[in-house]
Structure formats: structure tokens, C-alpha cells
Amino acid sequence: MKTLALLALSTLMSTTVLAQNIAITGGKVITMGENGTLHKATILIEDGTIQQVSGDDIEIPEGYQVIDASGKTVTPGLIGAFTSLGLVEVSSSAGVVDATVDPTPITKTGAALDVSYAVNPDSSLMGVTRIEGMTAAATGITYTDFLFSGQGAVISLSGDEPVLKSQAFVTVDVTGSGSEHTGGSRAALWVTIEQALAEADAVTTLPGPDTAWHGLNTPNDISALKKVLSGDLPLFMKADRASDIRQVIAFKERHSMINVVLIHAVEAWRVADALAEADIPVIIDPEYNLPGNFDQLGATLANAARLEQAGVSVAIGMDTHNIRLATQHAGNAVASGLSYDAGIASLTRTPAQILGMEDTLGQIGTGYRADVVIWSGDPLEVTEVAEQVIINGSLIDMESRQSRLRERYVGMDAASDTSASHYVRP
């Protein structure tokens, strides 16, 4: 890794060096694609794209930077399945929180909100998160006073123009707390959802400034909901209680075109067969095993494993500042019965599929975006780390604001014979 360290030094504060041709050799490569897991494999990367991955001894063309990954594990870059990365810096009392939205006239049902305008690639969370192996993420609004929590985006965790896909999903909360803005009852919540969608469906010409309009939605909401109705924009439905999840399944039966994704889903295991039958994937934090409220009485660490057994696609990772811990969450799901392959898939291929990016993200295969991570060992082990992250074919400078703080302070004692004193700017 010495060459990498030199590269890092020469580029100082920049995030990446220029895209280059890279060969990663000798590693155990978990491709998450048709090649399965390859031992002592070679990956060729050219211009940000994976050219070839092979378990055979292939010749490395001239001009490739070779990274020896012998003894290491190589995976596709991890994808944060549900985050607010780039939308929030410090959540409490410190500003830069584009992940929550107060009432505003542009929207009445919330569907119009669009985070792709709000993503900040200079957020310190980007560096902190990407050096731990996360290369892309779904990012969205965590709280609004509206029915829908707006349209989320898929972002890359590197680069000045991070949005890979805008208008990537719309979120709606159908838990007990989700009904807070519809009279505090599910009895109103579901009727409101159906009415908002029916209205979007019925409108053929968007109302303009000269049109009298008394609908539930604003024109911008209608535009967004039309894409939900056609299935172009996945609808992330948050539910925990089994009966709420059954309502989600019934909703999907009523609206077969809508691309429904279930999120949070604490009691999903109780409805696992029906979810599999309805082809509804889930995004969960598998560590929830406490009845945090009356919607979550069936919480268990076996949630992920039971969903997998029933044939449900499981993505793992719901957090923002510490979405980097999704590997630990997946590891604990594996410790509780999820297969190892599904554990890695929950962080890579499955979120890519959910986000409609399965042809470019989430696998190491020819033609895929070159988001690749070289790990010191098993990525799901809490004691192992990402040693080198590659995003879009570029070696990431493995530094973050946190690593800089560490360098400044840790070992300060060792550096001087006396006790630590004031620090000096580098």
C-alpha cells in the first residue's frame, strides 16, 4: 500500500486521483454476479468501468497500475440502502439539515420535494463514510409534515456532482406515527394515500395558474405521483406491524404497476411468504429486536434470516452518520441465520436492484461502474476494514476529517517527551 500512501500525499485535500487503468490481483473476489466468489482473481478497470473479472491467470495489459490484493477480500462498493447522506451535516441544533422539510406552499402532499437539488458533496460525512467501503447511497428526507417524504436520489460518495440518479424513489410512512398528519389514524392515512394517487391518475392536464384547483396535491406533487403510478419511481413504504405490512401487500395488489419497496419492516418475518409472493423487497436494520412501540412487538434478530428463507430480497442499512456500520448490522444478521451470501448482497446487489441500478452498481462484472473495495478480511467482521476504496475507477484518498483529527491528536504524547501541548498547524 506504499504507492497508495504516496499518491494520497501528493493529492492532499483532493478526494480522488484521476481515473486510471487499474488491475487488482490475487484477492478473493466476491463478485455478487454470475461469477460468484473467485479466488486469486484479477479485476481489470479502465476509464471508470470494470472491463474484466477472472479467476484465471490473465495477462495484465501495459500501463495498468497493479494493486496486489493477495490475502484480501474484494467486494463491490457498498450501497447505503436508506440514508440522508449529503443532506445533513449535524442533525441537532447545528443547521445544514436538508433532510427535514417544514410546510411550504410548493407541495401539499410532499411528493414534489426533490433532494437532488440539496446534496452537498463536501459534507464531512462523505469522506467518513466512503473510506469504510461505502461508495454509493440512496439519500432521502427523514421527516416532513407531509404525507409523502419527497423524492430521494441515488448518489456517489465521491465527486463534485454526486447525483447518479435523481427522482429515484418516493417515501411514505404507513406506521402508526406516519398517520400523525392524517388525523392520527390509519383509518384516514390509507384513504388519503389512495385519494392522492387517484387524483394524480385522473389529471390528464396539469392545472396551470389560470385553472381553479382544489385537489389534495399541488401540480408538482401530481407530476411526481404520476411517475410513482407508472412504476418508474419506486414507492418506499415504511411499515413495522404485520397488519400494516399486509396493507402494503394489498396496496400492491390494487396497484400492480407501482414498484413497492417495504422499509423498516420490523415484523416483516411474520408476513414473509406473502412478501415473497408479491415480489416486494425490504430494507431493514436487522438489529431491531425490541418492542420500541406497539407496532414492533414481534421484533427479532431472526427477521433477516426468515425473510431470506421465504425468498424475500433483503437490503440492510438504515442510518446516516453511521451508515458505515451496515457491515456490522449485516454481520449480526448472518450471526442470526442469514446466509453469508445474502449478507453481502444486502449491502451491494440488493440495494442496487431496489434502486433500479442493478446494471451499473452492486456487482463486480464486465461493464459495471468500477466501485470496488479491497478489505483487510471479511467485511462483516467488526475488526476488519476497507483498506482501499475505488469509486468510478479512481483510487480514493483514504482520509477523512476523522482520520485527520486522529493524526493530529493520537500519538501527540509519543511525539514529545513532555505531556501534550498545543498543536501546530501542519
Added chain:
Amino acid sequence: MKSVNTRLPVLLSGLVCALALSGCTATAKSADKQATNNKVEIDTNPYPSTYQPLESTPTLIKNVTLIDGVGNKIDNAMIYFAEGKIQAVGTSLDVPADAKVIDGEGKWVTPGIIDNHSHLGVYPSPSTRSHADGNEMTNPVTAEVWAEHSVWPQDPGFGRALAGGVTTLQILPGSANLFGGRSVVLKNVPNRTMQDMKFPDAPYGMKMACGENPKRVYGEKGGPMTNMGNVAGYRQAWSDAQDYMRKWERYEADFDAGKNPKVPKRDLQMETLAGVLSGDIRVHMHCYRADEMTIMMDVMKEFDYQIGTFHHAVEAYKIADKLAKNDVCSAMWADWWGFKMEAYDGIRENIPAVHAAGACAIVHSDSDLGIQRLNQEAAKAWSDGQRAGLDIPKEEAWVWLSANPAKSLGIFEQTGSLEQGKNADLVLWNGDPFSTYTKAEKVYIDGGLAYDLSAPETWPVSDFELGQVGEGDVK
């Protein structure tokens, strides 16, 4: 203020007088007379522990990798415990023929995990508003409240923590107030009442809080609204407590001199603060920033008390030398950061950096999920330290989970390490506890088998979970 035994006759006669109003003169006189005979003293243990250990079978666990909690690792080790106590640790032990023998090949034994920062019971699951009993947010100084009066023993979180190898835990009030009230130390053997779980003879702690939380809660409710307001609040309260102590000292001196002094009015808030100043109650202070912790260590010297532990201490790595010099522990997360400004400078090497500087480092949870896998928190901190060049062996790192929190709570004489004569609070892990895939297989508290991964009938089901969805399921 240190001895026990309230003199009931005095208090009762006063009460009768207050209620009857008329005809009290004679009673009052006789009460005064009694007072000359009976010095009023405060009962320091009015809610005594009724904890009863589980039945302890003499047990030998052999062929294990054993971490003793005080820095040693023994391969192919044996540990023998009986009558609730650790009898012997070694590689070859002679034990009674009737001892239960467990072959632990490939497994590890460690001391039970002690979490010195939990809100189980005071912020229980389900987290309904009816259950939000952890923060008395009515005044910035509520040293008079005691967390033990808020603990709901039916919190399913206790059982989940047990499955994670937690044998002892401190329940703290929240951090809304400058002085949040007293903590209570519990044995993690779920039971009907708080007293049934209360750790016998553990000293009391008191919660204090620095920084953003008190400002946010009281900034628009009369203050404090700034950090300088916070510090003024601590100083005034300590000053008041000194005054209160002088009143009682004067009373005692006058009494001892044969005078007939008026009994000072009891002030529950001042009583707790005085307990800190006299060294009986340990300070647990929520404090994130290095500069704030350092100011608090000066306040500590100004008023001559000891801060036992800074909790959260996200910036402890910046002042590890000062923490070591002042003998203050830091209870930390492995990697939480950024959720508020004072947590913005969190780094993954905080815990090993504090340890490497010779200061007392503790892994804490402050979370009903985190408490279930504190071994993984220590594992992360250990490995991050290794990569930063802080070469701390696993057996030394385990002090973060058992010995140091036991010292922080004042119970290291009883628990926190696997040494002869100590409480048999220990965990048999089904592998290396520094791995994601390892689970606690058997958890012993005072030698009793409190949890057994392979025996679902030992998995705790709280009253709340009984008859509900998920009762008795894998958790």
C-alpha cells in the same frame, strides 16, 4: 450524614403536631426533649436491596481461552466457581467430584460485561410517553430525584442485555439537567421490583451534564442558555451544598456539645450534592468536548470533589493526558459521532487512545441495542487502535468492559474480574468475543446460570411481552 437509622419518634411526633395543629405545645416540648436525647441522622439506604442470587451449582469450565479482566489471557484454562464466588482460575485445578463440568473447547470465558451507562427501565421499551421517566425536565438542578424510583423492571431490554453478556448495569437519569439526580446499580437478573435487582451495597452515583442538552432544554425556560450559564449553575449548586453541609456540621457540633440545636430542614437536593462533596456519591458526568471536560475538572478542584467518570467523552482523546492526571474515567462509544455539534469530532480511536495515555477507558452503551453487543464495540475500538499503532492486547482491552466500569461504579471489590473470591459474574462465549459472529452462550451472575443460549426456557420474557406477538421468540 454517614450513619443510618432515622429516629422515628422525632419525625412522627412532628408529623402528629403538624396534622393536629391544636394542643401541640406539650408534644413539641417533649419532641425537643427527645431531640436532646436522640441526634437526628439521615437514613442513607431507605430503599434497600432485596436481591437474592440465583441458585449456584458448583461448576468447572475447562479447555477455554480465558480473559481474567485484569490484563491476563490464559489458553486451555479452567475456572471453578461455587457458592456464588470464583474459587479458582488456572490451567489445572482440583475440584470436587460432584462439580458440574463444562467442556468449553474453542470457546472463551470473560468477566461479565458491566455497562455503566444505561437508561433501561427509565426509558424502557415500548418507548411511549407514559414511560418517559428518565429526565425530570422541570428544573436545571434536580439532584433530589433518584433513577431507582423510575425504573420499570418489566423493560424487555434487561433480558436482551443479558443475552449480550451484561451482568451488571448502572441506570442513570437523562442528561437534560445540570444535575439530573441519582443513579442506581442493578444486577441484570430481571425480577419483579427494582429492589429485587439492586446491587447490594453499591455506592450511589449522581448524573451531571455538560453542554448542549441543558442549554437546549432550559435556554428558553429561564436558563441556563449558554455554557457559561451551565458552569454558573454547577458552581452555585456546589456552593449551596457547602452551606448546607455547614448547617448540619454545626447542628452535630452543637448537639455533641450538649446544646439543644434546632434540626436543620432536610433538603433532598442538597443531601445528594453533600453526598458527593463528602465522597459517598460518585459523579457521572455527561460531557463531550475536551474544553468542557477540562473546565469541569477545574470546577471539581474548586469545590473539592471528584468526578468519577465523564460519559460519552467523544473528545477524550484530545485531553487523555489531563484525564489520566486527574484520575477521571471516560465512558465512550466506539464510533458514534456527528448527531450534534459536540459530537462532531468523534474518532474511532478514542477508546484505545485514552487507554494508551494511561487513563481509565470504559466502553458504554447508552442504548438498548448497543448494550446487547458491547463486546463488538470493544472489538471495533481494539482493532482501530491496532491500526493506529496502539498495540493493546485483547486481554488488556477487556478492562474497558468489566474492570474499569466496576471501578467507575465502586464495585470492583465484588465484581469486574475473574479473581478468586469475587462474584462469579462471567460469560462463556461460543467463540472469540472480538468477532461479529460470536454470541454469549452462557451467562452466570453470582454463579447462577442466568441465560443459556441453547435453552430457550431460560430466555427472559418480561410481563410486557407475555401473551403478545413474539413471546419467547429468538431475540
